Amino acid sequence: MSATRKTSAVRLTAWGRPPSLADAEVPDPVGTEVLVRVEAAGICHSDLHVVDAPPGTFRYRLPFTLGHEIAGHVAALGDAAAGLEAGDRVAVHGPWGCGACRRCAAGEDNYCDRRADLAWSGAGLGRDGGMADHVLVPHARHLVPIGDLDAAQAAPLTDAGLTPYHVVARLTLAGDSAVVVIGAGGLGHVAIQILRATTGARVFAVDVREDALALAHRSGAHRTLRAEPGTEAVLRRETGGADAVLDFVGSDPTLALAAGVLRPGGTLAIVGSGGGQLTVAKPGPLPQGATVSLPFWGSRRELAEVIALARTGAIRVETELFPLTAAGEAFERLRAGQVRGRAVLLPG
Numbered sequence: 001m002s003a004t005r006k007t008s009a010v011r012l013t014a015w016g017r018p019p020s021l022a023d024a025e026v027p028d029p030v031g032t033e034v035l036v037r038v039e040a041a042g043i044c045h046s047d048l049h050v051v052d053a054p055p056g057t058f059r060y061r062l063p064f065t066l067g068h069e070i071a072g073h074v075a076a077l078g079d080a081a082a083g084l085e086a087g088d089r090v091a092v093h094g095p096w097g098c099g100a101c102r103r104c105a106a107g108e109d110n111y112c113d114r115r116a117d118l119a120w121s122g123a124g125l126g127r128d129g130g131m132a133d134h135v136l137v138p139h140a141r142h143l144v145p146i147g148d149l150d151a152a153q154a155a156p157l158t159d160a161g162l163t164p165y166h167v168v169a170r171l172t173l174a175g176d177s178a179v180v181v182i183g184a185g186g187l188g189h190v191a192i193q194i195l196r197a198t199t200g201a202r203v204f205a206v207d208v209r210e211d212a213l214a215l216a217h218r219s220g221a222h223r224t225l226r227a228e229p230g231t232e233a234v235l236r237r238e239t240g241g242a243d244a245v246l247d248f249v250g251s252d253p254t255l256a257l258a259a260g261v262l263r264p265g266g267t268l269a270i271v272g273s274g275g276g277q278l279t280v281a282k283p284g285p286l287p288q289g290a291t292v293s294l295p296f297w298g299s300r301r302e303l304a305e306v307i308a309l310a311r312t313g314a315i316r317v318e319t320e321l322f323p324l325t326a327a328g329e330a331f332e333r334l335r336a337g338q339v340r341g342r343a344v345l346l347p348g
């Protein structure tokens with residue numbers, strides 16, 4: 001393969017400016033690297049947070065190609081890449097860590113011990129990602145086989161599926177538990193399906209958009225509520241206090257709602273990066289015995305599990321598909337709150 005072959009890529013070239021489609025070179029994989037031909041790449045709300053960030057917010061060096069939800073097939077392997085063959089269909093476990101610490105060795109790159117020293121959070125987040133025809137993956141250990149699973153499903157499962165799966169896997173829920181999901185967008189609607197597939201919890205979904213509430217209902221939520229004054233009181237009454245709240249927004253109002261509906265001893269998982277703040281104090285807004293977590297993505301093993309769950313048909317990501325060349329339009333639809341489920345880019 002020639003190092004001068006061209007590929008299209010959605011590149012972030014300056015902080016605060018929209019990403020743009022540009023030519024990039026198709027790299028040759030060397031050593032442990034694997035070149036993946038991208039079949040699908042999801043657009044996450046985190047991409048908007050990155051694109052909109054003022055300079056200095058992230059340690060990422062520009063430019064780089066966006067896209068951290070990636071599925072495709074192996075195009076070429078470096079001479080030290082083992083365990084895969086050209087043509088194998090794969091999903092990319094995106095939170096690339098240092099590769100040397102105990103967490104990375106256990107496939108838990110999402111909690112890499114050297115995360116704070118790295119200039120990237122993963123594929124498409126400080127390193128060239130998957131909104132392109134090809135992506136260069138540093139090591140075969142970041143690849144999980146997907147068999148014949150549709151790439152437009154597998155790609156969003158690597159984050160919109162994996163992150164909620166990781167959150168739900170860490171909860172201890174009795175059969176009659178009540179779980180509140182705030183924000184039924186890309187991650188939230190999959191979270192509802194995972195809760196229904198893997199727990200016996202009653203699921204309450206809250207959103208500001210009717211469209212998202214309809215999707216939450218189709219995803220299996222027992223009850224859907226619009227976020228408005230009075231929602232907290234209704235939730236308190238109907239849940240009797242939530243055993244867990246999964247906040248996929250993370251703004252001041254949603255964190256206040258979460259703290260307000262949580263049952264003593266309950267768990268609040270703050271997934272969304274909405275910039276809100278919640279005071280942790282005794283006494284404070286959180287009930288006694290509360291646990292607060294700040295989950296980030298999920299492990300490689302959990303990615304294999306959520307893909308296996310999807311292959312049984314138990315979860316299905318609602319997608320809106322766009323050609324890679326329409327990435328700009330897809331970003332603007334997400335920003336305007338017009339995407340139902342997940343927007344997924346299809347290169348080639």
Ligand code: NAD
Nearest residue numbers: 045046183184185186187207208212227272273295296297
């Ligand atoms: P999305 O835009 O697809 O969905 C967000 C949903 O929240 C939308 O349906 C929106 O209508 C709803 N919403 C907005 N304000 C609300 C409010 N005040 N009350 C109730 N609902 C409200 O976004 P996404 O891709 O699902 O990402 C959700 C958040 O999670 C983002 O902040 C993203 O950066 C973050 N995220 C975190 C991780 C992690 O590992 N922690 C991983 C992926 C995404």
Ligand code: ZN
Nearest residue numbers: 044045046159
């Ligand atoms: Zn993401």
Ligand code: ZN
Nearest residue numbers: 098101104112
């Ligand atoms: Zn590490």
